[in-house]
Amino acid sequence: MIDVETLDRRIAVLEGSEANLRRRANVACAMAGLLFVALFSIAATRPDAAIGEETVLRVRGLIVVDANGVERVHIAAPVPDPMMFGRRSERLGTTSGILLFDADGTERSGYLTSDEVREVFVTLDASPRQQALFLANAEGGANLAMWDNQGNRAQLYALREPRLELRRNGKSVASLPAKEEGAQ
Amino acid sequence: MNRSAALAMFAIVTIAAVAAAPSSVPSAAPLVLSAHRGVVSSVAAAGDRIVSGGIDGTVRLWRAADGNELATLRAGGEVHAVAISPDGRAIVAGVAKQIVSFAQGESRPRWSRDLRGYASAVAFSPDGRTVAAISSDGTLTLLDAANGAPRQTIALQDSGGSVAWSRDGRWLAAGGVDVQLWQVGASAAPGEPRKLAGHHDLAFALAFSPDGTRLVSASLDRTARLWNVADGAVVATLETAHPTRLTIGGRPRAIPQQLAVTSAAWSPDGATFVTAGADRAVHVWDAATGKLRESREGHTRAITAVAFTPNGRIVSSSADGTVRIW
Numbered sequence: 001m002i003d004v005e006t007l008d009r010r011i012a013v014l015e016g017s018e019a020n021l022r023r024r025a026n027v028a029c030a031m032a033g034l035l036f037v038a039l040f041s042i043a044a045t046r047p048d049a050a051i052g053e054e055t056v057l058r059v060r061g062l063i064v065v066d067a068n069g070v071e072r073v074h075i076a077a078p079v080p081d082p083m084m085f086g087r088r089s090e091r092l093g094t095t096s097g098i099l100l101f102d103a104d105g106t107e108r109s110g111y112l113t114s115d116e117v118r119e120v121f122v123t124l125d126a127s128p129r130q131q132a133l134f135l136a137n138a139e140g141g142a143n144l145a146m147w148d149n150q151g152n153r154a155q156l157y158a159l160r161e162p163r164l165e166l167r168r169n170g171k172s173v174a175s176l177p178a179k180e181e182g183a184q
Numbered sequence: 185m186n187r188s189a190a191l192a193m194f195a196i197v198t199i200a201a202v203a204a205a206p207s208s209v210p211s212a213a214p215l216v217l218s219a220h221r222g223v224v225s226s227v228a229a230a231g232d233r234i235v236s237g238g239i240d241g242t243v244r245l246w247r248a249a250d251g252n253e254l255a256t257l258r259a260g261g262e263v264h265a266v267a268i269s270p271d272g273r274a275i276v277a278g279v280a281k282q283i284v285s286f287a288q289g290e291s292r293p294r295w296s297r298d299l300r301g302y303a304s305a306v307a308f309s310p311d312g313r314t315v316a317a318i319s320s321d322g323t324l325t326l327l328d329a330a331n332g333a334p335r336q337t338i339a340l341q342d343s344g345g346s347v348a349w350s351r352d353g354r355w356l357a358a359g360g361v362d363v364q365l366w367q368v369g370a371s372a373a374p375g376e377p378r379k380l381a382g383h384h385d386l387a388f389a390l391a392f393s394p395d396g397t398r399l400v401s402a403s404l405d406r407t408a409r410l411w412n413v414a415d416g417a418v419v420a421t422l423e424t425a426h427p428t429r430l431t432i433g434g435r436p437r438a439i440p441q442q443l444a445v446t447s448a449a450w451s452p453d454g455a456t457f458v459t460a461g462a463d464r465a466v467h468v469w470d471a472a473t474g475k476l477r478e479s480r481e482g483h484t485r486a487i488t489a490v491a492f493t494p495n496g497r498i499v500s501s502s503a504d505g506t507v508r509i510w
Contacts, residue, residue: 068485068505069222069240081302084404085388085446085462086225086239086488086503087264088280088302089320089343104462104486104503105223105239127462127486128404128444129385151384 066103074099078115082107084128093117102127214482215251217507219244223485226265227501229493231272236507237263243277243286244507248493251509257286260293265305269312274329276315278303283317283325285332295332299325305346305389310353318344324358340364345386345404350396355413359387363401365416380416382409388461389447389489393471394454406442408459410474420474426463447490449498458498460487466500466510480510 061076074080077096081088084106097112106127113120118138123130126149135143141159153167166174220238227236233254234246239262245255257275265278274294275286283303284296301321308315308329315327322340324347327333342360349356356366361384364377385405392399398419399411408422425440443462450457456477460466464487466480485503492498498510 065222070485070503070505071222083239085444085486086223087304087320087345088262090301106486106503 070101070103070105072101074101079110079112215509217246217251217253217509218505219253220505222505223503224488224501224505224507225263226489227491227499227507228266228268229491229499230268230270231494233268233272234493234499234507234509235266235268235275236501237266237277239263243275245275246507248497248509255291257291259284264303267306267308267315269308269329270310271312274312276306276308278306278317283315283327283332285329297327297332297334299323304344307347307349309349310351316347316349316356318347318358320344322360343386345388346390348390348392350392351394352396355392355396357390357392357399359390359401361386363387363390363411365413378416380411382418383407388445391448391450391457393450394452398471400448400450400457400459402445402448402459402461404444406444408445408448422459422469422474424463424467424476424479446486446488449490449492451492452494452496458490460490460500462486466490466498482508
């Protein structure tokens with residue numbers, strides 16, 4: 001026979017054990033929940049999940065800098081105004097595309113389209129002025145021009161007909177086909 | 185990590201930090217100040233202070249004697265030009281399309297003023313009361329140094345690259361492709377300018393001799409010119425040839441080339457002036473003869489500006505991210 005007092009003690013012990021088990025079960029549930037969240041986060045941020053075939057980086061600009069912090073490549077729409085030995089000046093018109101800069105941070109090349117006149121062109125620049133230009137008009141026709149370091153120019157252009165021209169000191173010195181008398 | 189290993193690591197880090205700090209003892213070797221990130225566009229000096237501005241958007245104040253950095257000022261944009269007042273108490277900076285002024289000991293701008301174009305160059309008048317600013321659109325603006333109020337605006341014929349006052353305040357020069365020269369009295373507004381023609385590209389820097397009789401201009405046309413202020417005549421055209429590697433017919437060759445000249449400054453005693461630019465060297469010229477005395481090399485990228493401290497030390501800023509005190 002078990003007396004009432006002993007029974008009460010055993011019930012109290014069992015109730016304590018139950019409460020203990022409930023606490024452990026709650027902690028286990030919480031841990032499982034956190035583990036699930038963590039695993040879900042890791043899965044969602046895995047590189048191969050982010051860089052799928054359908055992923056597109058959509059930005060207005062991208063700047064690549066060298067180890068000295070100098071901007072060397074700039075992809076943007078529109079591109080910024082020209083930089084030359086640490087100073088800026090205004091660019092003619094609004095253009096978008098790719099710019100390359102030398103180690104001095106001076107703009108040396110661009111592959112660009114123009115909003116206003118709708119040209120697409122490649123420029124190659126000395127430090128600091130333009131030396132070569134290859135350009136196509138939206139309406140048809142193209143232009144290839146090169147300057148020497150004295151500002152003299154060789155130009156091949158095709159608009160209504162192809163033409164080759166050499167200019168020295170601002171004046172035409174040779175032209176194919178030959179220019180008519182008195183033409184500049 | 186145990187305690188002895190931690191102490192050893194601390195000692196190594198401390199020694200490295202001390203070694204990296206500027207030398208506190210001036211020596212024959214230049215002091216190299218390297219806190220800027222990216223191109224340092226400009227430098228100026230007055231008293232025992234040097235101020236530099238960078239594309240990193242900071243204006244930095246240095247002590248000329250030992251190269252210690254005294255202050256870093258956030259300019260709020262790319263800094264293209266700086267000037268320090270003759271008494272060293274005020275700094276103005278050309279920040280993108282603004283002129284921003286700082287007072288000594290204050291980190292926030294005292295005033296700022298919009299320009300029509302990008303700030304190319306700034307200069308204090310010798311009395312420190314007026315700031316001349318020239319912008320890329322070819323506008324020369326004279327501002328009250330105390331509050332930035334515009335006093336006068338002058339349109340140049342072409343884009344603007346440089347501005348300078350003579351030490352006696354009689355002359356103000358501004359450079360586009362041509363250099364324009366005004367004779368200004370004490371606090372008088374500039375009248376009609378004299379045009380100094382000869383450069384084929386932008387005059388990027390101007391500097392008067394201490395006696396105001398000569399002006400040197402540094403140009404992107406790869407030359408510097410020495411002008412006689414009284415009549416505007418060219419005294420000398422200064423050229424330096426830099427051995428440049430060119431690829432000709434598929435073979436690299438070292439051929440002497442002239443490169444863009446971006447900066448000029450005159451020594452306080454008037455005996456020499458310096459020019460510098462894309463060839464990365466500071467060229468020291470004899471003011472009396474116009475002959476090249478020496479070239480100092482050390483910068484690893486183009487030099488963007490030069491200045492003299494009042495005690496005759498040359499200061500240069502460069503696209504290599506440093507300021508050098510020679």
